[in-house]
Amino acid sequence: GAGVSQSPSNKVTEKGKDVELRCDPISGHTALYWYRQSLGQGLEFLIYFQGNSAPDKSGLPSDRFSAERTGGSVSTLTIQRTQQEDSAVYLCASSFGTGLSPLHFGNGTRLTVT
Amino acid sequence: GQQLNQSPQSMFIQEGEDVSMNCTSSSIFNTWLWYKQDPGEGPVLLIALYKAGELTSNGRLTAQFGITRKDSFLNISASIPSDVGIYFCAGQLRNDMRFGAGTRLTVKP
Numbered sequence: 001g002a003g004v005s006q007s008p009s010n011k012v013t014e015k016g017k018d019v020e021l022r023c024d025p026i027s028g029h030t031a032l033y034w035y036r037q038s039l040g041q042g043l044e045f046l047i048y049f050q051g052n053s054a055p056d057k058s059g060l061p062s063d064r065f066s067a068e069r070t071g072g073s074v075s076t077l078t079i080q081r082t083q084q085e086d087s088a089v090y091l092c093a094s095s096f097g098t099g100l101s102p103l104h105f106g107n108g109t110r111l112t113v114t
Numbered sequence: 115g116q117q118l119n120q121s122p123q124s125m126f127i128q129e130g131e132d133v134s135m136n137c138t139s140s141s142i143f144n145t146w147l148w149y150k151q152d153p154g155e156g157p158v159l160l161i162a163l164y165k166a167g168e169l170t171s172n173g174r175l176t177a178q179f180g181i182t183r184k185d186s187f188l189n190i191s192a193s194i195p196s197d198v199g200i201y202f203c204a205g206q207l208r209n210d211m212r213f214g215a216g217t218r219l220t221v222k223p
Contacts (some may be wrong), residue, residue: 031209097209105149
């Protein structure tokens with residue numbers, strides 16, 4: 001597609017429920033990143049996928065967070081047993097993965113845990 | 115977590131004024147980038163810098179890649195109301211991308 005697409009744009013869930021957030025990267029981009037942005041804060045790195053390599057999961061805050069990337073394209077970020085502190089905007093970005101290629105961001109999914 | 119120190123945290127300026135913000139790091143980066151984020155949207159790339167000492171302009175925006183590769187600044191000249199938003203610096207080393215905490219810019223007409 002023309003840009004990075006994320007869905008849903010907004011998600012309200014009850015504490016303790018699981019949620020799945022989806023990211024469609026730009027066609028041809030091999031690198032995919034997930035970031036979390038709490039209200040009024042900067043971008044917190046969560047996880048990075050590059051081609052078929054093992055993902056860099058070093059930013060995931062707990063084992064309730066996981067992500068997959070199927071077929072080197074679409075990615076799903078799953079948060080299990082959501083907590084109120086998980087409320088944030090979750091941003092996905094993709095790039096050509098050359099090390100010099102800048103990231104292109106989606107508009108994010110705003111997650112609210114009540 | 116974030117490893118870049120971005121300042122100032124926020125700025126309140128009058129329309130027409132110039133703006134300057136900067137980012138410093140304890141680590142070397144190969145690329146410095148500046149993004150702008152409008153409410154409800156993802157960050158959008160403004161300027162990318164690929165060489166130490168590089169000075170690049172994009173309209174009213176000017177950014178420089180510090181000679182030590184550990185810092186960068188962004189200047190906005192003759193600010194206008196639509197410059198309002200949050201500006202993020204980012205340092206990139208291979209595929210490791212780190213962001214500053216952002217500078218929130220408010221422009222008063």
